[in-house]
Amino acid sequence: MPTSRRRYNGKSADQRSRERRDALISAARLEWTSHGADGVRVRRVCARAGLNDRYFYQQFPHTDDLLVAVVEQGLAELREVMFDAAVACEGSPRDRMRAGILAYFEHLGDDPGLMRILTTDSAGRPGVTGARLESQRSIARIVLQYLNIDEGGDGTSGAMDPFAKAMYCVGGAAALVESWLADEFPRMSIGELADVATDSTLRIFGETIHAGASTTVDVAPHPGPAQP
Incomplete structure (x- = not known):
C-alpha cells in the first residue's frame, strides 16, 4: 500500500x-x-x-508563505460571514449590502487581531500584499453582486468603471472600521457604522443603482484559499 x-x-x-x-x-x-x-x-x-x-x-517553503496562508484564511472568513449574512437577509439590495457590511464589521470587532493582520506588516512582502489585494477584488465583486450591477458597466464614455467604484468602497469601509476599532468614533455604534458605509456606497453608485438594480441579488460564495 x-x-x-x-x-x-x-x-x-x-x-x-x-x-x-x-x-x-x-x-x-x-x-x-x-x-x-x-x-x-x-x-x-x-x-x-x-x-x-x-x-x-x-x-x-518560507515564513512568508505561511504569512500569506494566514492572510488568506482571515480574508476567507470575512467573505464567508458577508455571504452568509447576505443570504440570510430578506429585502432590498440595500438591506443585503448592509447585512454583509455589518457582518464584516462585527467579525473584525470580535477579532481586532485580524484587523492588524489584514492592514499592517506587509512592507517587503509582495505575497502578503498580493493576497490582500486579491481579496479586496473579490469583496468588490460581491458588492456589485449585492447591487446587481455588471462589473463591466454599460460602456458609457466617461463613466467611472463600476469595479473601480466598488474597490474604492471596499478600501473606504476597511479604513472606517479600522478607525472605529481605534476609538475614533466613540459615540457611533457598529450598526451606525454599517449604515454610514452602506449609504456612502449607494451614493457613490448613484444613478447606476436606480437605473439597473433589481430587488433580487444572486450572491455567490467566493472559494477559500486552495489547499495544497
Whole structure:
C-alpha cells in the first residue's frame, strides 16, 4: 500500500497533513497578532502548534508563505460571514449590502487581531500584499453582486468603471472600521457604522443603482484559499 494512503489512528496521511497545516496557520495567526509579522518565527510557531520543525518545511517553503496562508484564511472568513449574512437577509439590495457590511464589521470587532493582520506588516512582502489585494477584488465583486450591477458597466464614455467604484468602497469601509476599532468614533455604534458605509456606497453608485438594480441579488460564495 502506498505510504500516502496509510492510516494512523483512523486518519490518512493527507488528513494528518491538513491538520498540521491548519495547526501551523492557527499558531502563526496568534504569533502575528501578539508580536507582528516579524515575530512569526518557525520555532515559535512550531512550539505553539506542538509540532517538530520539519513539519513546517513540509508545508511552507518560507515564513512568508505561511504569512500569506494566514492572510488568506482571515480574508476567507470575512467573505464567508458577508455571504452568509447576505443570504440570510430578506429585502432590498440595500438591506443585503448592509447585512454583509455589518457582518464584516462585527467579525473584525470580535477579532481586532485580524484587523492588524489584514492592514499592517506587509512592507517587503509582495505575497502578503498580493493576497490582500486579491481579496479586496473579490469583496468588490460581491458588492456589485449585492447591487446587481455588471462589473463591466454599460460602456458609457466617461463613466467611472463600476469595479473601480466598488474597490474604492471596499478600501473606504476597511479604513472606517479600522478607525472605529481605534476609538475614533466613540459615540457611533457598529450598526451606525454599517449604515454610514452602506449609504456612502449607494451614493457613490448613484444613478447606476436606480437605473439597473433589481430587488433580487444572486450572491455567490467566493472559494477559500486552495489547499495544497
